[in-house]
Amino acid sequence: MKNATLNLRDLVILVADPSPYMCMLANSMLRGFGANKAMDARSSIDAIQILTEQKIDILLLDNLLPPHGGLKLTQAIRRNVNNPNRTVPILLMTSDTRESTIKYARDAGANMVVAKPMSPSSLYDRLSWIAFNPRNFVDAPTYFGPDRRFKIEGFPTGVGRRQGDKAIEVSEETGPTLAQDDIDSLFSSSRV
Amino acid sequence: MSNSNGAREFPVETDFQKKARRPGGVTRNQAVGGAQAQIETLKDEFTDWVKDGLKRLQSAIQLAETHPANATLIEDAFRSSCELRDIGTTMGYELVTFVANLLCEVLDNIRNGADYDKVLIRCHLDALQLARQDSYRNVSPDQVPELCDGLRQAAERSMSVAGRISK
Numbered sequence: 001m002k003n004a005t006l007n008l009r010d011l012v013i014l015v016a017d018p019s020p021y022m023c024m025l026a027n028s029m030l031r032g033f034g035a036n037k038a039m040d041a042r043s044s045i046d047a048i049q050i051l052t053e054q055k056i057d058i059l060l061l062d063n064l065l066p067p068h069g070g071l072k073l074t075q076a077i078r079r080n081v082n083n084p085n086r087t088v089p090i091l092l093m094t095s096d097t098r099e100s101t102i103k104y105a106r107d108a109g110a111n112m113v114v115a116k117p118m119s120p121s122s123l124y125d126r127l128s129w130i131a132f133n134p135r136n137f138v139d140a141p142t143y144f145g146p147d148r149r150f151k152i153e154g155f156p157t158g159v160g161r162r163q164g165d166k167a168i169e170v171s172e173e174t175g176p177t178l179a180q181d182d183i184d185s186l187f188s189s190s191r192v
Numbered sequence: 193m194s195n196s197n198g199a200r201e202f203p204v205e206t207d208f209q210k211k212a213r214r215p216g217g218v219t220r221n222q223a224v225g226g227a228q229a230q231i232e233t234l235k236d237e238f239t240d241w242v243k244d245g246l247k248r249l250q251s252a253i254q255l256a257e258t259h260p261a262n263a264t265l266i267e268d269a270f271r272s273s274c275e276l277r278d279i280g281t282t283m284g285y286e287l288v289t290f291v292a293n294l295l296c297e298v299l300d301n302i303r304n305g306a307d308y309d310k311v312l313i314r315c316h317l318d319a320l321q322l323a324r325q326d327s328y329r330n331v332s333p334d335q336v337p338e339l340c341d342g343l344r345q346a347a348e349r350s351m352s353v354a355g356r357i358s359k
Contacts, residue, residue: 004213004217005215005216005217005218005219006212006217006218006220006223007211007212007213007214007215007216007217007218008211008212008217009216009217010211011207011208011211011212018271018275019275019278019279021241021245021275021279022275022278022279024234025231025234025279025282028227028230028231028233028234029227029230029231030227031226031227031230032223032224032225032226032227032228032229032230032231033218033223033226033227034217034218034223034226055207057206057207057208057211058206058208064271064274066271087204087206088206088208089206089208089209095274095277095278095296116274116278117277117278117279117280117281117282117289118282119282120223120224120227120228120231121220121224123227124220124223124224124227125220127212128220130208130209131208131209131212131213132209132213134203134204134205134206134209135204136201136202136203136204137201137202137203137204138199138200138201139199139200139201139202140197140198140199140200141197141198141199143199147201
């Protein structure tokens with residue numbers, strides 16, 4: 001992984017952000033990484049239209065995308081059984097890095113969160129992480145998306161949701177915001 | 193694999209994962225260097241971006257002032273200030289970023305129920321007007337403490353008042 005290279009050539013990348021400038025910046029970074037097929041959406045309505053019309057390889061999605069926000073769009077993509085992009089990797093971009101927001105992103109079905117403002121290195125690292133750390137998908141009555149089991153939050157009976165899970169104590173929410181390393185740790189797939 | 197709760201777990205290898213791992217890609221250093229070079233070409237446009245962004249923010253603030261209870265208008269103003277902050281940071285304009293970041297916090301507080309403080313918001317808009325001037329382009333917040341400390345204190349006082357009220 002350390003010496004791995006990332007090949008974004010011919011990958012179809014959708015950048016969904018209400019700001020044309022942020023789209024342009026993200027596209028510039030992606031071009032610098034070697035991508036040549038990036039497109040933009042300014043609203044979740046535009047994004048849904050693109051996602052239903054064509055296959056996308058990865059979605060970079062802003063948390064504040066109007067009118068409903070990136071988290072609602074993530075849920076909509078994951079819940080729609082007819083969506084050809086239902087399992088598309090979703091990288092959520094957000095300047096709101098409160099732990100509750102990051103957990104909500106994970107529970108909505110995002111593959112990873114990158115803190116805004118993004119730097120080229122932070123974007124490259126998150127894309128690499130998604131490319132080189134594939135996770136199983138979970139299809140449950142209340143959730144469809146990448147396996148979220150980095151922490152098992154415990155159940156009254158002490159029995160995990162799936163075989164092999166163990167109940168653990170989960171600490172109270174601390175601090176108003178998370179650094180990118182803390183965000184990453186919430187998405188790293190280590191079973192306990 | 194499924195369990196008694198009806199959860200099914202299955203492997204997914206997306207096209208992104210397959211294609212991104214193909215040979216012929218770029219290393220991290222190459223990619224970051226390439227991206228920085230691309231961003232560098234946008235720097236000349238930054239002045240116009242900030243000017244436009246500030247104009248949009250001012251319009252959003254004006255609307256929000258006339259209807260301070262309208263959550264959508266506050267949301268628009270918040271989004272505009274976030275945009276200014278994010279662009280400023282990525283492009284390396286520290287003073288714009290600093291002031292826009294404070295304004296984001298103030299507006300976020302209002303989104304969460306704090307009173308609309310017209311004077312405080314106007315101070316931030318004026319500071320942003322100043323920060324976007326060419327003469328302040330390469331100035332960092334610690335070089336203008338008379339501006340930044342005052343704004344920070346005013347914002348913090350407003351937020352602590354809001355915090356006391358919400359408790």
